[in-house]
Amino acid sequence: MTTSELIKQLFLSFNNKDNEAFLQVAREYIDREERKKHTIVARELEKALYQTTGVSNGQKRFKQNLPIPRDTEKGFPLLEIQHYEYDFDSLVLSEETKTHLERIIREFKDADILATYNLNYKKKILLCGKPGTGKTFSVQIVSSVLQIPLVYIRFDAIISSYLGETAGNLRKVFDFIENGTWIVLFDEFDIIGKNRDDSHEHGEIKRVVNNFLQMLDNFKGDSILFAATNHQNMLDSAIWRRFDAVIDYELPDEAARKQLFERYLQPLKRDKKINFSKAAKDSKELSPADIEMIAVEAMKSAIIDARNSLSMNDLDAAIEQFIHREKVKKHELRKE
Numbered sequence: 588m589t590t591s592e593l594i595k596q597l598f599l600s601f602n603n604k605d606n607e608a609f610l611q612v613a614r615e616y617i618d619r620e621e622r623k624k625h626t627i628v629a630r631e632l633e634k635a636l637y638q639t640t641g642v643s644n645g646q647k648r649f650k651q652n653l654p655i656p657r658d659t660e661k662g663f664p665l666l667e668i669q670h671y672e673y674d675f676d677s678l679v680l681s682e683e684t685k686t687h688l689e690r691i692i693r694e695f696k697d698a699d700i701l702a703t704y705n706l707n708y709k710k711k712i713l714l715c716g717k718p719g720t721g722k723t724f725s726v727q728i729v730s731s732v733l734q735i736p737l738v739y740i741r742f743d744a745i746i747s748s749y750l751g752e753t754a755g756n757l758r759k760v761f762d763f764i765e766n767g768t769w770i771v772l773f774d775e776f777d778i779i780g781k782n783r784d785d786s787h788e789h790g791e792i793k794r795v796v797n798n799f800l801q802m803l804d805n806f807k808g809d810s811i812l813f814a815a816t817n818h819q820n821m822l823d824s825a826i827w828r829r830f831d832a833v834i835d836y837e838l839p840d841e842a843a844r845k846q847l848f849e850r851y852l853q854p855l856k857r858d859k860k861i862n863f864s865k866a867a868k869d870s871k872e873l874s875p876a877d878i879e880m881i882a883v884e885a886m887k888s889a890i891i892d893a894r895n896s897l898s899m900n901d902l903d904a905a906i907e908q909f910i911h912r913e914k915v916k917k918h919e920l921r922k923e
């Protein structure tokens with residue numbers, strides 16, 4: 588076959604959605620480059636072909652060709668496929684939490700070896716902790732590091748649709764994810780807990796929870812399933828038991844806050860007098876997401892004042908404003 592014939596075959600297999608054929612022709616093309624001693628090109632092509640799998644068996648990726656499941660009534664998508672490219676180091680976490688996450692990544696990478704000993708990688712992971720501490724971000728990072736797309740599922744989207752349909756929606760979501768290799772995130776998982784006291788919906792929600800737990804138990808796919816919540820006390824032991832690991836996200840300590848300020852103020856030049864230690868002291872109880880927001884505000888102040896570097900004043904003012912805003916928010920909430 589000439590090269591142009593090979594490419595034509597490639598296009599045809601793409602058009603016919605024939606993944607087997609596509610993979611075969613692509614392999615043949617890479618082998619040719621290899622035979623021509625174009626080693627670098629061959630490596631690059633190989634990487635491009637198998638990139639999204641992150642596992643040694645590139646075939647896995649091509650199993651996936653189901654359409655995105657939708658809610659039957661309204662037709663809205665029940666999940667979203669997302670791609671991220673973050674470094675693991677963008678996360679500022681306690682050593683313990685970081686090690687925990689790293690371990691999950693390593694077990695997944697070594698899933699084949701573990702399987703030869705009849706052992707499983709950690710497949711179902713519950714992430715708990717206050718808002719803005721990096722639960723969703725961590726899953727985006729796992730997806731980046733493993734180079735496997737993230738399937739993002741808003742739990743409330745599934746539930747807020749016609750209640751009777753919820754079980755069907757869940758089934759559709761699980762059918763979809765079981766058919767490929769994904770990093771799956773059931774985000775805002777707390778909806779389950781939150782609605783438990785609501786007697787009106789109690790029965791239905793309970794049914795949905797049981798349904799979800801059953802599907803979780805029976806899950807056979809090659810993915811990692813994450814569920815995230817910031818109301819961990821609302822989840823009962825029946826739910827906790829289902830997970831292979833539970834990771835707790837704490838608010839950052841002073842050293843971590845300092846690191847966060849340094850990281851998030853990186854994009855702009857800074858005055859020599861900038862005192863990150865003071866900023867870290869002044870931002871007790873704030874989350875990484877709060878600190879990121881403060882950093883953005885401080886940098887904007889410097890930029891719109893046409894100064895080309897950030898001053899301690901900018902930073903102090905942004906912290907103060909943020910804390911003030913939080914106070915107002917809490918006060919307002921109490922009045923409600």
Ligand SMILES: Nc1ncnc2c1ncn2[C@@H]1O[C@H](COP(=O)(O)OP(=O)(O)OP(=O)(O)O)[C@@H](O)[C@H]1O
Pocket residue numbers: 677678679680716717718719720721722723724725815816817836875876877879
């Ligand atoms: N530990 C962290 N290290 C670095 N940046 C962080 C961290 N946590 C949060 N951030 C920043 O804050 C943003 C929001 O955080 P994220 O969405 O992960 O919070 P969350 O824990 O999922 O909160 P919620 O419970 O409200 O969903 C992230 O995209 C990231 O930019």
Ligand SMILES: [Mg+2]
Pocket residue numbers: 722723724774775815
């Ligand atoms: Mg989140």
